[in-house]
Amino acid sequence: MSGIYIHIPFCKQACHYCDFHFSISMKKKDEMVLALAKEIELRKNEFKDEVVETIYFGGGTPSVLQISDLRLLIDAIYKNYIVSENPEITLEANPDDLHLDFARCDNESELSVRAESRTIFEEYRSIGINRLSIGIQSFFEDDLKMMNRAHNSEEAKKCLEIATKYFDNISLDLIYGIPRMSDERWKQNIETALSFGVPHISSYALTVEPKTALNKLIQTGKIAEPKDEVASAHFMILMETLEANGFLHYELSNFGKPDYFSKNNSAYWLGKKYIGIGPSAHSYDGISRSWNIANNTLYLKAIKENRLPNEIEILSVSDRYNEYIMTGLRTIWGVSLERIQSEFGQNYLDYLLKQAQKFLSDDLLFIENNILRPTKKGKFLTDGIASDLFYLIWNRSNHQEHKEEL
Known part of the structure; x- marks a missing residue:
């Protein structure tokens, strides 16, 4: 199984928390x-x-593209690659692009005179898109304004009301740990999402990244800094509520009903190959990683000259071990101790078990059927735990951490 990710580097406006690569022009x-x-x-x-x-169409905001743009890109994949009979084709979309009753035409002025107007959802389905990932983030107006989202609460609800009539495979995004968001208010956000019957929810803690508008707003005192204890409480509420409603917590930030896990994202976490197309997009072939330049102008220049504007890193054994630890602990599949031994060797297994001991003793990790996983208590701390299990050597000669082979 392999996948193709296409990064669409455009957005209508910049969300205050976002540090992804995009342009608003x-x-x-x-x-x-x-x-x-x-x-x-x-x-x-x-x-x-x-x-x-x-x-997978990600971004940025792929839903700013016209139907003809998306069709061109999908056709290019079918023309140049072997594609399975029924591939999962996902489009990330924002509610303000989806709430309209009729599809966005290549020429907006033509909308009212189309001979056979179809909803945007029918148009998406007609070109093969069969899964939507909708960036709701919150159903509360003041949260959306604080994050500088392009949609409002009514648009969020309206787009889901219409989308669920045409798509059964829908994921929506929610953000928790927002300053001044009470536990009760967070519960209301989750319950509102559940009321639309979507089979997949992705949820992330609000994080403050350098060089974002959110970071500046916090530094100037205009917005309170998110608190870890609030995010932790919200995360526990999220897990308990969604699991009680039949969702499986199959990845740290992702919850799906049976048969509705994201095939695209699951392939990433399971170490499958993928190609990333577009500025800033990453690729992985099992041996190396590569990433395209995060600059639209330089990307366009290189492609025009038939050059791939990317850098390549050959992964060492330690790199692959560390990546498996990170992705494995984040997922329902955990870290296979048998795989650690067979793929990386006994020394890596011994190292892992030694590093994991304190987390096993503190009931943050557990081993069952030779699989290492975080406990419910440990899930919110997964990324920090994983970093302590990484293989890192302190190089005293230059005072830098670097990875070495065991």
Whole structure:
């Protein structure tokens, strides 16, 4: 199983918390779509022996593209790759792009005179998109304004009301740990999401990244800093509420009903191969990682010259071990001690068990059927625990941490 991720580097406006690569100027959108299609073609030999089973439009905001743009990119994949009979094709979308009763035409002025108007959801389905990931974040107006989201609460509810009539495979995003968000208010957010019957919810703690507007607003005292204890309490409420409603907590930030796990994201966490198309997109082939330059102008220039504007890192054994620890602990599948021994060797297994001992004693990790997993108590601390299990050597000569082979 392999996947293709396409990064759409455009947004209507910048959310205060976001540090992803995007531009709020649409001037180069058409040129970018053509460049993305060209990169898809340039990289076809990387997957000549692979079957593509997932296609994922991320960003940025992919829903700012026209139907014709999305169709062009999907067609480019089918033309240049072997695609499975029924691939999962996901589109990340914002509510303000989805609440309209009719589809956005290539020319907005043509909307009222179309011979056969269809909803945007029918248009998406007609080009093969079969899964939507909708960025709700909150159903409360003041939260959305604080985060500088482009939609309002009414649009969030309206788009879900319509979307669920056309798609059964829908995921929505929620953010917890928002300053001044009480436990009761967070529960209301979750209950509102559940009322639409969506089978998948992704939820993330509000984090303060450097060089974001949120960081500046906190430094100037205009917004209170998120508190870890609030985020931890919200996370526990999230787990308990969703699990009580039939969701499986299959990845740290992801909850799905049976048969509705994200195939695309699950492939990442299970170490499958994928190609990332577009500025800032990452790729993985099992041996190395590569990433495209996070600059639209330089990306367009390189693709025009038939060059791939990326950097490549060959992964060492320690790199692969560390990545498996990180992804394994975050998922329902855990870390297989048998795989650690067979793939990385006895020394890595001994090291892992030694490092894990304190977390096992503190009831933050447990071992069952030779699988290492976080306990319910340990889940919120997973990333920190994983970092303590990484293989790192302190190089005293240059006072830098670096990875070495065991």
